[in-house]
Structures are given as C-alpha cells and as structure tokens.
Amino acid sequence: MKCVYCEAALPKKDAKFCPDCGKQQPVLISKEEPKPIPPILKVDEAAELLRISRSYLYRLLARPDDPVPWFPLGKSKRFITEELLAWARRNQQNIIKAG
Numbered sequence: 001m002k003c004v005y006c007e008a009a010l011p012k013k014d015a016k017f018c019p020d021c022g023k024q025q026p027v028l029i030s031k032e033e034p035k036p037i038p039p040i041l042k043v044d045e046a047a048e049l050l051r052i053s054r055s056y057l058y059r060l061l062a063r064p065d066d067p068v069p070w071f072p073l074g075k076s077k078r079f080i081t082e083e084l085l086a087w088a089r090r091n092q093q094n095i096i097k098a099g
C-alpha cells in the first residue's frame, strides 16, 4: 500500500495517515453493490419495498381508496415495482391508517 498523495509506502495496509506527508488516507469503501429491485415483486418483496409488514400490505390492498396496485398471477399476487413506487409517490402526502 502506498500513500495516495505522495506515494510513500504505508506501514500498515489499513494505515489512516501517511507517515511521510501526514495526510489522511481515504477509507476504502466496500465494493458491495445494492441489489437491483426486480421489476415484478412477490407479496413479501412488495412489503419489503414499502418497508411494511405483510399483514399491513394486505390491508392496503383491501382499502377502497387507491389500494396498492397488484395483479393476479395464477393463485398468487404480483406487484409491478413501477406501479408500487408510483402508488407510494401518490400517497406520500396522505396519512394511511393502519386500519
């Protein structure tokens, strides 16, 4: 490892400061990338996207005024991520009762 400023050799791999120029070394950020959100979600994933419980999501599906949009796929419910996000944007000003 070398100092990013003066290229002096650093004593330790994770040295915070360069012994030569004294400058603080940038912290290495882990390369872990956030998982992309799939375009179609299952119930659990939709609840996770909205950061709510599964049971609360079911209540939101049943509410008469602008329910969370979903479509049936076989016997299960599916959610289009775009639609969910649009719903959240539409409803961000409303206080949605947990019911």
Ligand SMILES: [Zn+2]
Pocket (backbone or CB within 6 Å): 003, 004, 005, 006, 007, 008, 018, 019, 020, 021, 022, 023
């Ligand atoms: Zn240096």
